[in-house]
Amino acid sequence: MPAVxxxxxxxxxxxxxxxxxxxxSAWYGIWLVAHGWIVSVAAIGLAAWSGxxxxxxxxxxxxxxxxxxxxxxxxxxxxxxxxPNRKVNNFLGQWLTGAAVGSDxxxxxxxxxxxxx
Numbered sequence: 001m002p003a004v005x006x007x008x009x010x011x012x013x014x015x016x017x018x019x020x021x022x023x024x025s026a027w028y029g030i031w032l033v034a035h036g037w038i039v040s041v042a043a044i045g046l047a048a049w050s051g052x053x054x055x056x057x058x059x060x061x062x063x064x065x066x067x068x069x070x071x072x073x074x075x076x077x078x079x080x081x082x083x084p085n086r087k088v089n090n091f092l093g094q095w096l097t098g099a100a101v102g103s104d105x106x107x108x109x110x111x112x113x114x115x116x117x
Contacts, residue, residue: 022081024089029082032073033096036066070097078109 040063047059076082077093093105
């Protein structure tokens, strides 16, 4: 991204600040993944329980929004930022976020982290 080259983080943050800002949390990534699944399952469950076609439309919109969230979380996992433990990060990124959007973490990571010229 050209903007990153124009505004490198070290112009705004010292090393300690940057490490504190970018350090992955052991629980926040897990919570975000769980939240996405809880909201998706609840939306589908409520639509099925109500039997109302309008409820199904709302559920589709909600689940679509959560799928976008899962794709964003998979992107974070590709950078190793979803969880500090690499195995947990890769599991979350592959099976609980990537699979939810029909994607593969390793294939995405390989493509996404290629050096752009």
